[in-house]
Amino acid sequence: MPVARVMVVGGHSAVADVIRIHLHTQRPEIHVEFSLSPASALDCITRGFSGVVVADVGMAPISGMALLREARRPRPNLPIVIMMGPFRYGLAIEALNAGAYAILSKPLKREECIAVLEAAFRANRLARTVDADRIRLHRCMRRVH
Secondary structure: OOOOEEEEEOOOHHHHHHHHHHHHOOOOOOEEEEEOOHHHHHHHHHOOOOOEEEEEOOOOOOOHHHHHHHHHOOOOOOOEEEEEOOOOHHHHHHHHHOOOOEEEEOOOOHHHHHHHHHHHHHHHHHHHHHHHHHHHHHHHHHHHO
């Protein structure tokens, strides 16, 4: 089974540490990595990152919203969780409409963080299964024709 990964983008590395600590109690096998650079994160995503992305809405020079929009183009099924603090209703709606999987507000609450990331991992596994099935179906259809 591949290693489950969370990529935390932007903000401060302490946020990645908090997520790592929250997850370690129930899912110690999950690898949490931190990327200060949104551009590096986008490069990793386009090269096939498989996991869950947690992006800080307030990062610069590329905002979490811009990262969300750019990452959804090549990877529409990749779960991207937008993190913000304090919670802003209008921005949360905008993020969800742009395809964010969920919103986490800072300070991160342990139970909420675990529940959102667990659900995002399930969605990611399901999307990968559907993609693999679609590829197999296309191969079968080519053989028939």
